[in-house]
Amino acid sequence: MAEIVILLAIEKIGIALTNGAANQASALFVMYGRQLLELQRSMDRVVRELRVMHDFLCQMDIRNRNKQAYESWLEEVRKVAHLMEDMVDGYLYLVGQEHDIGCCFYLNTGFKKPRYLLSLNRIVFNVKEIEKDLSHLSETKNRWVPVNDGDTSNSNYIVKMSQDLATISRSLDEDLVGVEKKREILELWLAGDDLQCSVIALHGMGGLGKTALAANVYKNERENFECHAWVSISQTYSKEDVFQKIGKELSRGKASVLSNTTDMDITCLEEKLKEFLEQKKYLIILDDIWTPETLADLSRVLIHSGKGSRLIFTTREHHVATLAPRGHILTLEALAEDKAWDLFCKKAFPWDTNHECPAELKPLSKKIVSRCKGLPLVIVLVGSLLRARENTVGEWRRINDQLSWELINTQSLGHVRNVLHLSFIYLPTHLKSCFLYCSLFPEDYLFRRKKLVRLLIAEGFIEERGESTLEEVAEGYLKELIDRSMLQLVEKNTFGRIKGFRMHDILRELAVDLCKKNCFGVAYEDKCERSLESDVRRLVLHKLKDNHQPISSMYQLRTLITLDKSIPSSTLLPPLCEKSRYMTVLELSGLAIEKIPDAIGDLFNLRHLGLRGSKVKMLPRSVEKLLNMLTLDLCRTDIHELPTGIVKLKKLRHLFAEKTVDPNGREFKWRSGVCINSGLGNLTNLQTLQALEAQDESVRHLGELRQLRSLRVWNVKGIYCGRISDSLVHMQYLSYLDVNASSQDEVLLLDVCLPNLQKLTLRGRLAEGALDESPLFQDVGGQNLHRLSLSWSQLREDPLPSLSRLSNLTQVQLVRAYNGEQLTFLMGWFPKLKFLYLCDLPNLNRLEVEEGAMVSLESLILVNLSSMTEVPRGINFLTSLRYLTFREITNDFFTSLRQCSAIRGKWRYSLRD
Numbered sequence: 001m002a003e004i005v006i007l008l009a010i011e012k013i014g015i016a017l018t019n020g021a022a023n024q025a026s027a028l029f030v031m032y033g034r035q036l037l038e039l040q041r042s043m044d045r046v047v048r049e050l051r052v053m054h055d056f057l058c059q060m061d062i063r064n065r066n067k068q069a070y071e072s073w074l075e076e077v078r079k080v081a082h083l084m085e086d087m088v089d090g091y092l093y094l095v096g097q098e099h100d101i102g103c104c105f106y107l108n109t110g111f112k113k114p115r116y117l118l119s120l121n122r123i124v125f126n127v128k129e130i131e132k133d134l135s136h137l138s139e140t141k142n143r144w145v146p147v148n149d150g151d152t153s154n155s156n157y158i159v160k161m162s163q164d165l166a167t168i169s170r171s172l173d174e175d176l177v178g179v180e181k182k183r184e185i186l187e188l189w190l191a192g193d194d195l196q197c198s199v200i201a202l203h204g205m206g207g208l209g210k211t212a213l214a215a216n217v218y219k220n221e222r223e224n225f226e227c228h229a230w231v232s233i234s235q236t237y238s239k240e241d242v243f244q245k246i247g248k249e250l251s252r253g254k255a256s257v258l259s260n261t262t263d264m265d266i267t268c269l270e271e272k273l274k275e276f277l278e279q280k281k282y283l284i285i286l287d288d289i290w291t292p293e294t295l296a297d298l299s300r301v302l303i304h305s306g307k308g309s310r311l312i313f314t315t316r317e318h319h320v321a322t323l324a325p326r327g328h329i330l331t332l333e334a335l336a337e338d339k340a341w342d343l344f345c346k347k348a349f350p351w352d353t354n355h356e357c358p359a360e361l362k363p364l365s366k367k368i369v370s371r372c373k374g375l376p377l378v379i380v381l382v383g384s385l386l387r388a389r390e391n392t393v394g395e396w397r398r399i400n401d402q403l404s405w406e407l408i409n410t411q412s413l414g415h416v417r418n419v420l421h422l423s424f425i426y427l428p429t430h431l432k433s434c435f436l437y438c439s440l441f442p443e444d445y446l447f448r449r450k451k452l453v454r455l456l457i458a459e460g461f462i463e464e465r466g467e468s469t470l471e472e473v474a475e476g477y478l479k480e481l482i483d484r485s486m487l488q489l490v491e492k493n494t495f496g497r498i499k500g501f502r503m504h505d506i507l508r509e510l511a512v513d514l515c516k517k518n519c520f521g522v523a524y525e526d527k528c529e530r531s532l533e534s535d536v537r538r539l540v541l542h543k544l545k546d547n548h549q550p551i552s553s554m555y556q557l558r559t560l561i562t563l564d565k566s567i568p569s570s571t572l573l574p575p576l577c578e579k580s581r582y583m584t585v586l587e588l589s590g591l592a593i594e595k596i597p598d599a600i601g602d603l604f605n606l607r608h609l610g611l612r613g614s615k616v617k618m619l620p621r622s623v624e625k626l627l628n629m630l631t632l633d634l635c636r637t638d639i640h641e642l643p644t645g646i647v648k649l650k651k652l653r654h655l656f657a658e659k660t661v662d663p664n665g666r667e668f669k670w671r672s673g674v675c676i677n678s679g680l681g682n683l684t685n686l687q688t689l690q691a692l693e694a695q696d697e698s699v700r701h702l703g704e705l706r707q708l709r710s711l712r713v714w715n716v717k718g719i720y721c722g723r724i725s726d727s728l729v730h731m732q733y734l735s736y737l738d739v740n741a742s743s744q745d746e747v748l749l750l751d752v753c754l755p756n757l758q759k760l761t762l763r764g765r766l767a768e769g770a771l772d773e774s775p776l777f778q779d780v781g782g783q784n785l786h787r788l789s790l791s792w793s794q795l796r797e798d799p800l801p802s803l804s805r806l807s808n809l810t811q812v813q814l815v816r817a818y819n820g821e822q823l824t825f826l827m828g829w830f831p832k833l834k835f836l837y838l839c840d841l842p843n844l845n846r847l848e849v850e851e852g853a854m855v856s857l858e859s860l861i862l863v864n865l866s867s868m869t870e871v872p873r874g875i876n877f878l879t880s881l882r883y884l885t886f887r888e889i890t891n892d893f894f895t896s897l898r899q900c901s902a903i904r905g906k907w908r909y910s911l912r913d
Contacts (some may be wrong), residue, residue: 004413004433004520005081006054011460012088013047035124046084049134069144073137078519080133086556087126089582093604094119122152149864173906177346178339179213185781186217189328190310191224197302197309202322204332205485205504206419207377210314211287225283232287239297240266243273246284250276273301278596281307289315290426295323305508316423318483334374343376344369347383364396371403371619373505378416404509420510423486434463434477435486438503439511440523442563446490449478449498454631456653457587458608459559494786494810494834495758519560541567550846558584565590573597587733589613589633589811601625610655612636625835636660640674647679668744668792673714694720712738719744725752732756740764744792750776771802786810793817804829813837821845826851849874856880864888
């Protein structure tokens with residue numbers, strides 16, 4: 001775990017040495033080059049030492065966990081790494097601060113020993129002291145934390161640990177509950193008529209019972225095969241050992257070519273296995289496969305003998321499971337509530353014939369089972385723990401109250417910790433940081449991909465990879481954590497990308513403990529009794545006690561995220577700006593903050609500032625000093641104009657600054673953006689700009705923002721459209737475009753082809769024929785368009801024939817967009833459309849759907865169609881429809897709705913006023 005802290009320190013030093021800070025400093029401190037050169041050399045030596053130490057810790061972490069000498073040494077390593085991070089942040093702060101003021105001030109005043117030089121000398125001295133500390137730590141390690149190469153070697157330790165866990169998991173095969181259908185499917189596959197060697201995957205997170213299910217089926221079905229073998233695999237397996245074990249199991253009790261393979265080399269062993277298996281109908285279980293390479297490596301000897309052999313493998317990794325043929329992957333899920341209860345009672349009350357829970361214990365038992373979150377392994381072991389305790393309300397209440405502690409500390413629950421910790425151990429260091437970061441948020445917290453990605457980048461957890469943006473790399477990290485079953489996917493967007501996800505509560509409990517032990521961060525709740533340590537670096541405030549301020553003296557604090565909107569904000573920011581000068585992430589969305597202090601500009605390292613939904617009316621001019629800012633979120637504040645110096649923030653990647661005027665969105669001008677009067681072209685790293693008030697100067701420089709992925713513009717006049725179109729041509733990465741006219745009479749005419757555009761929103765009048773003539777809606781320009789929203793378009797001709805050419809559309813919204821009387825969806829149109837929203841189409845009196853149209857439609861919403869008197873014709877053809885909503889409907893429409901048997905009981909409605 002200390003390797004995470006070290007890696008972050010290494011990255012910070014890399015920033016100090018390579019991002020131009022050194023050159024910047026040399027220009028400012030031309031008279032003190034010796035100190036700077038000395039400091040850079042010291043940093044270089046420290047980073048080399050830390051890299052070696054990082055690699056060493058990645059190997060040592062597994063086999064030395066819980067050894068007191070190692071843990072004590074590790075704690076000292078973490079302290080030194082944190083101290084080094086402080087020194088680097090201090091250096092970057094000093095360089096940035098003096099670059100802001102300018103060295104000429106000091107030279108002109110004739111100061112020979114300015115204050116900043118004293119600070120620089122102090123940093124040089126402290127870094128040299130850190131060098132000494134690292135040398136001392138290396139000597140201490142050699143004396144007290146020796147590395148043995150015998151049976152306790154890294155590889156052997158992991159193999160033994162994996163085998164022990166597999167043995168325990170196999171022993172739970174009699175405790176199967178709630179997987180009857182999965183077991184039946186598995187048995188059918190094994191008994192199938194397919195004579196080729198079928199490969200079957202059992203997939204799911206640790207603790208779901210993959211090994212137990214496989215063991216149960218293996219025990220019942222293995223006699224139907226001529227030979228069989230079960231082998232547990234670890235991530236550091238030996239191919240030779242695995243083949244030896246397969247051979248031993250296959251030939252158990254029989255004389256064969258595999259009877260004596262001990263002295264064979266690996267090539268001969270492989271040949272003997274192939275020779276044996278090509279004559280047999282075999283069943284082989286490979287338990288706990290971690291990588292595709294492992295499966296490919298071991299599968300080479302498994303001959304397709306045409307005799308109906310079967311290979312089953314279990315894995316926690318989604319990308320490994322997909323190596324099995326489609327239709328031969330069984331993904332295990334958490335147990336349903338009733339099945340979880342049955343399993344718990346079976347283990348907690350084994351002496352009762354019917355496994356009945358005593359009535360007085362039932363409420364507490366239900367709570368305990370709920371906290372196990374459907375994980376069979378946890379339910380079995382917690383139930384077994386309670387079996388040995390007194391069946392009294394007091395004892396069970398105590399277990400419920402301290403279940404988190406029991407999971408971390410009780411020896412009988414060690415199997416839970418080891419199974420889940422194994423998944424964590426095998427994570428690369430960069431994924432460990434992201435995983436632990438997620439644990440700082442509350443139980444069942446719904447993460448949104450885009451927001452978390454921005455936070456992870458601001459924290460410095462994301463490394464650059466080739467030509468990919470940091471956002472793309474971060475999304476890849478999250479996908480990998482989901483594929484490894486460390487995070488749970490909740491929702492995908494219409495493009496198939498991750499949208500929402502959660503962390504399993506049991507995994508979170510273990511991760512929170514790791515965060516605490518390794519000083520990674522703190523999740524603070526109102527039930528926390530003790531005060532926080534002064535060296536906390538990341539703090540997520542879930543809920544505060546009344547009148548409690550836990551952050552008054554946190555000099556080392558880098559991250560503060562508040563989730564409790566009731567936190568008193570008037571006294572929050574001033575002490576933070578004064579004392580936590582190395583602050584990196586400040587997420588205060590939803591707090592009733594009205595004023596941002598001028599001292600915010602002193603937080604030179606600030607990369608993320610979130611004020612969404614606050615009451616801030618203006619930003620101080622000092623924000624122009626926040627030169628490291630990556631994300632500035634001012635959405636739904638009262639800010640209309642940004643300080644002129646905002647354009648100095650050249651690293652800014654995401655700017656959200658939009659005010660909501662009409663929460664219902666029915667007025668034409670229901671939102672407004674912010675004005676950037678001059679210098680917009682300086683923000684060349686911007687990827688998100690939501691939203692800009694169009695003005696002559698800002699529109700003129702819009703085309704210089706060539707990294708934009710998401711753009712929303714308000715108050716667009718018709719005369720701006722030509723210049724905006726010319727600017728959009730240069731935005732080759734643009735995937736989201738939202739353009740809003742300044743008035744209902746202004747015509748939006750965008751003559752531009754955007755082949756990478758995925759989401760398009762136009763609010764304003766469109767010229768007749770625009771849907772046929774504008775490149776935005778042609779086959780080339782709209783080939784990737786998935787979501788389209790047209791509002792106040794005043795179209796007189798039916799837009800559907802033109803839009804039907806956009807075959808990849810998944811969402812369409814038409815709001816006051818069409819003045820005609822009829823819309824007809826013809827056969828074959830909109831094959832991928834899942835969501836259709838029609839609102840405020842006053843003349844529409846007939847809506848018809850032909851068979852074969854919108855075959856994928858799941859949600860249809862009709863709002864305030866005042867001329868509609870009957871249910872859409874052909875609605876029964878929409879066989880995929882799941883959600884049908886009518887709002888503000890007429891009485892005649894309601895009567896027609898009640899008489900329509902095709903949708904009775906499947907719709908929601910509200911009468912029109």
